Amino acid sequence: MSDSNQSLTLRAPVAGVVVPLTAVPDPVFASLTLGEGIALDPLGECLHAPCDGEVVQCARTHHAFTLRTEAGVxxxxxxxxxxxxxxxxxxxPLVAVGDQVRAGDPLCRFDADALALGASALITPLVITEAAGWQLLPSKHREGERVSLGEPLLVLTRTAIEQSDTRADGPLAERRVTLALASGLHARPAARLRAIAREHNVNLTVQQECSSDNAASASASSLSALMNLGLTEGATLKLTAQGEAAEAALDAAERLLTTPEAEEHSAPASSTLTAVALKEGELAGLVASPGLAIGPLVSYQLPLPAVPLMGEGEAVETDRLKKALLSVGEALANAEAQATRQGQSAEAEIFAAHGAWLEDPDLAAAAGQHISEGRSAGQAWREALDAEAARLAASGNTLLAARVADLRDLQRRVMVELSDDQxxxxxxxxxxxxxxxxELTPSELVAVATQHPAGLCLAGGGTTSHVAILARARGIPCLVAMGASLIDAANSATSESVILDAENGRLALSPSATQRAEVAERIDARRYEAEQAQALAHEPAMTLDGREIEVCANIGGAEEARLAADSGADGVGLLRSEFLFLERDSAPSEATxxxxxxxxxxxxxxxPVIIRTLDIGADKQLPYLRLPSVPNPALGVRGARLWASQPELLETQLRALLGVTPLETLHIMLPMVTEVGELREVRKRLETLASEMGLDTRPRLGAMIEVPSAALCARSLAVEADFLSIGTNDLTQYTLAMDREDPALTARADVLHPAVLRLIQATVDGAKGHCPVGVCGAAAGDERVALxxxxxxxxxxxxxxxxxxxVKAALRCLNAAALADELPALLALDDATAVRQHLSAWLAKANQTDITTTTLERC
Structure with a gap:
């Protein structure tokens, strides 16, 4: 939308959370290779036009759209x-190339779950790929801020001097290549082609070779034109470059187009299900939440609230619907806040998603159409959501179909507001x-859970549905997608109890008394173990050979500190102080x-409470702290390295820490330490501040071991430090040269790799006799790795x-000395897989496997 001839306002194409373009986890977007802009982490499921314009490009795979404004942007x-x-x-997709759109017009609908499971992120960039003489003003929106659909997001102003189209002169060169990119010529390689043309100062053109005389071509200067070629893997292309460096440009373009893309961000393969060999009287289903259950089979059905068919006029019914939507929106927001306070993150996320869906303008528009045809507000809403549910169910996409239960939940909630019946x-x-x-809606599942069911069996649904997420969060065994025969079986079941095996995906409708007894014994053993573990949670964790191990908690703030205390933690091994610094316009004050x-x-x-000083950099950035752009942020200014350029941040934080009482229980930990000099500098500053504040007591000061250099120099660090704490996530990343944020490498970035284990051993050996060593990385929570x-x-x-x-329960059944005798054999193995297999075999022999089922009973 153009506010004037001199400015252009771009509006939020979807409700979402602001992400600076430079923070997008994709180098092409983050480096601004495609152009300047902003990104949103979407909260809705429909993408809208941010301004008036013409659709000049629609990706073959529907994931990208380019608009051109009247001004040429x-x-x-x-x-x-x-x-x-x-x-x-x-x-x-809801538009095609050549369509004229107005600001707010829908461009495409999408299923957020389908994208979340198959893509590396839902973050949606909005990029100005052709400025056409316009300049982007700094955004007023900060990172983490939530914006509504249609809210002003960016403003461009016309520059004083229009950019001219400079064309390179010089030799003309051609080359024919075969496109080897599995996903075709999409945004990323198109951007790289444009960068190649600019870097070599050439005019670069791409044309698909075919039998037709009018084969389409596109200049590399236009991303939309390149993507509109619709080029797929295997296409034969003619590349033309003009300029003094034409041959060098073609060399680079050929390497780009003929080298298959690395699959570091490829979509994960669809999960496959092992076929279940069914016996007579059994039904199969997909495991949505694992576990075992025995109990009577009971059908659940709740009719929709009664609402009038016809309304009292369009104005009256529109107002009623608006008020009902507002009321339900407030209820969802309150439910989300309450779930967050109670630590029920799964419920909170689902309530938030429902709130975002409730704001979908397409649903409101569909209901409005029914109201204009004479329907009551309640009936209009019912029919609108019936139609959308039918569309999702008929899509043939299991992920889309899994959202039907969420629609039914919203349908019921709003109809309740519009019903006169109790x-x-x-x-x-x-x-x-x-x-x-x-089916069950999420709110029905929450209500059913209050009646303590043993398990759930659903004829429909999917393993990625919100009901499945809630069932897992609450530990309720659940099978889904069991088919219509489930309802018939439930109506005709005669057995007093059925067996729900949500580990092998089956429901036994007529189990024998022996089968019921066996499963009941297994359930009792697991329940007993969980109860005993909880009952002993506040007791020390003493190994069988007499070593007492502290089991502390990783937390993000004071609220989680209370949860840690209730869980039986022996202290806090890591309080991540950066949570105080994120999502703010400025650094928190000393008092805060x-x-x-x-x-x-x-x-x-x-x-004891160990508080880590600000750990910013790499995957965590602050909007008010402008760190220099570097090719690899994970190797840039972060952790302890930050203090050289930002000493005021450290000084304020140290003063705040020194103001805590009693200081005897407060420990300070420095992240990303690579050498002892960094630790000495902070201790020196800490001493100076403590003296200025007139303090007699000093908090303990420790260092994190996150990089190989720190592990190999652990002895010198241990002489200076009061304690060391190993951050296994980063130590594994830096040792194996595998980005821990890369989903394709997650399985291989294993802390049990012999190289990582040797560095942990070097740390422990170096610190021996000087200071204790802890582990605060994710590996400590894996019971086998913890042992x-x-x-x-x-x-x-x-x-x-x-x-x-x-974890405490597992340690109480460990003979640490005996496992230590096995270390030479473990460390001599080739890779993490071999270590895991050897460790599992040793634990099985030592009666340490299956910690979650029988360990306590054995002890």
Whole structure:
């Protein structure tokens, strides 16, 4: 939308959370190779035009659209990252090339879950690929800020001097190549072609060779033109370059187009299900939430609220619908806030998603159309969502179909607001029932869960549905996609109890008494173990050979500190102080920091609390801290290196930490330490500040071991430090040269790689006799890995609060000395897979496997 002849306002194409373009986890977008702009992490499921313009490019795979304004500005909207790999799955385009659109017109609908599972991120960049003499003003929106659909997002102004189209002169060169890019010529390689042309100062043209005389061609200066060629793998191309460096440019272009793209961000393969060999009287289903259950089979069905068919006029019914939507939106926001306070993150995320879907203008428009035809607000909403649910169910896409239950939930919530009848109470279910339903909405699942069902069986649904997420979060065994025969079976079932095996994907409708007894025994053993682990959570974790291991908690703030205390944690092994610095316009004050640190120390009531100083850089950035752009942020200014350029941040944080009482329980930990000099500098500054504040006590000062240099120099660090803490996530990343943010390398970036284990051993050996060594990385929460870490000599493990009881229980059944004797054999193995297999075999022999089922019973 053009505000005047001199400015152009771009509006949010979807409700979402702001992400600076330079923070997008894709080098082509982050480096601004495509152009300047902004990105949103979407909260809706429809992408809209940010301004008036013509659609000049629609990606073959529906994931990208380019608009050209009347002034010639070209804008690329790129739905998600690496969505080209999905080949259009989960995306429904609503426009075509040549269409004229107005600001706010829908461009495409998409299924957020389909994209989230198949792409590397949902983050959606909005990029100005052709400025046409316009300049982008700095955005007023900060990172992490939530914006609404249609809200002003960016403003461009016309520059004083129009950019001219400079064409290179010089030799003309041609080359024929075969396109080897599996996903074709999409945005990323198109941007690189343009960069090649600019770098070599040439005019570069791409043309597809075919039998026709009018084969389409495009200049590399136009991304939309390049992408509109629709080139796919195997296409024969003629490249033409003009300029003094034409041959060099063609060399670079040929390398780009004929080298298959690395699959570092390719979509994961679809999960396959092992065929279930069914016996007579059994039904199969997909495992949505694992576990075992025995109980009576009970059907659940709740009718929709009664609403009038016809309305009292368009104005009256439109107002009623608007008020109902507002009321439900407020209820969802309150439910999200309450779930967040109670630590129920799965519920909170789903309530947030429903709130975003409730704001979908297409649903409101469909209901409005029915109102204009004479329907009541309630009936209009019902029909609008019936139609959308039918469309999703008929899509043939299991991920889209899985969203039907969410639509039904929104349908019911709004209809309740518009119904005159008192809402019927939930059907009363016997405690311990295996509940059968065609579908359950998320809110129904939450309500059913209050009646303590033993398990759930759904005729429809999917393993990625929100009901499945909620069932897993609450530990309720659940099978889905069991088919219509499930309802028939439930209506005709005669057995007193069924067996729900949500580990092997089957429901036994007529189990024998022997089968029921065997499963009941397994369920009792697991329940007993969990209860015993919780009952002993506040007791020390003492190994069988007499070593006491501290099991602490990793937390993000004072609220989680209270959860850590309740879980039985022996202290806090890592408080990530950066949570105080994120999502703010400026750094937190000394008082703000001190209050938060004090609350955490108070919650632990005398137990040690380790607070890590600000760890910013690499994957975490601050909008008010402009760090220099570097090719590899993971190797740039971060952790302890930050203090040289930002000393005021450290000084304020140290003063806040020194203001906490009692200082005896407060420990300070420095991230990303590479040499002892960094630790000495901070200790020196800490001493100076403590003296200025008139303090007699000093907090303990430690260092994180996250890079190989620190592990190999652990002895010199241990002489200076009061404690060391190994961050296994980064140590594994830097040792194996595998980005821990790369989903394609997640399985290979394994802490059990012999090289990583040797560095952990070097750390423990170097610190021996000087200071204790802990582990605060994710590996400490893996019970089997935790046992090996203790055998290596680690003194303390820090895990997520909920993991504390189970890790303590596992340690109590460990003979650490015996496992230590096995270390030479483990460290001599070739790779992490071999170490895992050897460790599992040793634990099985030592009666240490299956910690979650029988370890406590054996102990």
């Amino acid at each position: 070209e804008l690329l909207l790129h739905l998600g990252l690496d969505t080209v790999e999905l080949n259009g799955k989960g995306i429904e 809402q019927a109470a939930l059907p009363e279910l016997p405690k311990g029932a295996v509940v059968v339903a065609d 920091q001190r209050d938060e640190y004090q609350a955490a120390v108070k919650a632990l009531d005398g137990k 090996l870490l203790v055998a290596l000599g680690v003194d303390e493990l820090s895990v997520e609060p909920a993991r504390v009881p189970a």
